[in-house]
Amino acid sequence: MSRKAPLVVVGDALLDRDLTGTAERLAPDAPVPVVADCVQRTRPGGAALTACLAARDGREVTLITGVGDDGEASEELRRLLASEMQVIALPLTGALPEKTRVLAQDSPVVRLDRGTGRVREATDQARRAIRSAPAVLVSDYGRGAADSLRDVLAERPPLVWDPHPRGGPPVPGARLVTPARSEARALAGLEGDGNALRDTARDAAALVRRWRVAAVAVTLGPHGALLSYGDHPLLVPAATAHHGDACGAGDRFAATAAGLLADGALVEEAVEAAVAAATEFVGAGGAGAVARAATGVDAPTAALADAVDPHDLAARVRAAGGTVVAAGGCFDLLHAGHVGLLQAARRLGDCLVVCVNSDASVRRRKGDDRPVNPLPDRVRVLDALACVDAVAVFDEDTPEQLLARLRPDIWVKGSDYSGADLPEAALLREWGGQAVLLPYLDGRSSTAIVSRARNRARAAKGTR
Template identity: 65%
Template sequence: MGEGTPLLVVGDALLDRDLVGTAERLAPDAPVPVLDGCQELLRPGGAALAACLAARAGRAVTLVAPLGTDTASRQVRALLEPLVTVVPLPLDGALAEKTRVMAGGRPVVRLDRGDGRAAGATGRAREVLAQAPVVLVADYARGAADVLRAELAALAPGTALVWDPHPRGRPPVPGARLVTPTGEEARCFAGAAAPEGDGLGAVARTAAELTRRWRAAGVAVTLGRRGALLHQGEGPMLVPATAQHSGDACGAGDCFAATAAGLLGDGALPVEAVQGAVAAATRYVAEGGARTVTTGPSSAAIPAGAPEEDALRLARRVRAAGGTVVAAGGCFDLLHAGHVSLLQQARGIGDCLIVCLNSDASVRRRKGAGRPFNHLADRVRVLRALQCVDAVAVFDEDTPERLLSRLRPHIWVKGGDYAVEQLPEAAQLAGWGGQAVLLPYLDGRSSTLLATRAADSLAVARRTTAPADAGAATGRR
């Protein structure tokens, strides 16, 4: 089951292919590098990638995109259908394919083929669009947004509509909730009205011009490592990226747009949606970017599942890349400064942080009746909103041994109010070469203490106001 408001993605699907190898010598017949050990990796591209990323995050996703019967279309369908509900539009020609030749983790050359375009709309596409609570238009200038433009324009005023534009495509329909161009795209759209340079002042003026020109509620210009600049008609707001990564950024814009659309559909304010989108795109690049979505041509795409399955996939991916998997556990009932400090420190000693979270029943057994104060869904959502947390996995037992045996982290973290020898998980981790460690913990912070203080404050307030209330009641009689 998906988590959050279902997302409808309308746009142009592509087939992305990476030819990955090493280039350490030149060909004898020409001064060109030779790619040795070449491996072909496939992934959905364009609007299909945006849909795939949203589905992998746990959201129910429907994709409306032109797909035909050509080989590339069939391959994209095979990659998507375990994850995404596909509503095809008729395709005139072969689906576009983009092939990157990669050496040493960097693209050497890109090869494009396929000139297929959307050939029209369908009744089924119009039906799902009319029922959609939130829509992302991932325009790759191959006609999908054009054939449904009238329906999108009619939908915009009352729907969370996010438009990820393309310089060769048409402008967004008026009334879009958020438009998400890159800095380069924004300058291209603004044309002569774009100020010189790429400083924040120039970006802010360009965003203001596009907000006015497009009659959009907001424009979020994505700026790579600098984050994103949001303009909503009242001035610019910079949402910086809280971490810097030099990995493969291919698809980061799709991740940003899909995340922002989903959060807006869930009821987030635009600035909250942009903050979440910047965090998600940063995490996407940190985890390896496009290569985390690739699959061999005979492999099945990995379906989206429960949070535990997401965490297991992340742990496998980080281990396969030679990284360090860090896990931390707890109830995290009332998230406080001590929790945040611990989790930030934990993330800093590895390449991903997975939080092992007690279920509601497990918290009740440990903490007693009346706990947890916050139910599981809320605790998961708050933890996943933290930049330092990469995944959350839930366990129902009193201790996380079963979950840890599946995750097999390299490091298990607890706060300094424990001793390593008191941790039952320490011996378990040693079994696969892992290590339990203690990190400094901020004194005087705990969920129980916060709850006690709140209850004491409420009792004092009641005692203070009770006489006045009683007097007022007597006077009224």
């Protein structure tokens, strides 16, 4: 396999935080949701997220960005980036920008911004890094990094320029510019005729000519991207439409496109791969998955992204006076025992949420050779069962934290467990729920199936 080309990313870094919890009531003093049981995750944002995604593609990445000496935020960003890439810091005036999202049932409720820091000036080290770089990607959030280095960027135009509303125009000669549809509409400033696709094609062609760049790829969210060289556009549709957290999808698109162009791909090839990567990124949980990956927690699967949100389902069933049932397990090799248990569990209430162990959790419980089937496959099979209404993933050894957020009325386990082996039982009693055991078909277990398969494989090998 050929070595991937190194990449220099120039742009404005942010520190992003997500506070994720559940909202089941309004505050008594104002008509606003009360978001409870919040879990905080911190991740690189802005150009730093783009750089992280490129690094996780297996590239050597250098990030040129503003980082201050303002204490906690800059220190936390440096810590998050330290093991992933080289950082060339540009001096900031003011504090590093921070963006905090509050989410309930994984849907944003409010965003809090603070920190007005801007890059004060370029450095000789940054200029040398750009001049010697095999490939450059610019992620311009309008906080001075690209502007301070505009002269040297104009000397050797970048492969990809990812613009944002507050940033300046790309330098002439850039190979690919990647605005979102709303950004392209605002930047082109043309009168539309109400046909979204035709308007986008006109905007992209106009921007190619105005900016004097080789190509513009307008990202269209779940619909893919439109690529224009200034004439007839190429529409690159997404293979599937995910409706998960789209935060960071544009960064994923830009990082993929720049990396492939650096490796020698054609623009069309790079855009097609970038659409696929951005689609998969949203399906896997978006930028929130970056934070989970950094802490060793498996990202939600693409199979979950198009399925029913388990927390929203549980809240709706409770609000209607129904009974929420939950069942849990690894479900590594789904067999008749599992199916019988889940069918019986569904008959106990008005919805069934299956809580499934992440791959890391299965490995801790059953050994390094498990699971046999990875999480996306296990979720997809469970979600296809008619008796399963939603699937939720947990990374801990037990699902107690997940159950505390779901608050089911009934928690189901197979009768191969005893009451003493159910630490969840006491938790259920806190909100009036009940843990129950259901009969399990004798002789059915994933471990037994794996063991039989291995024995048969050994026996077959011995007869050769």
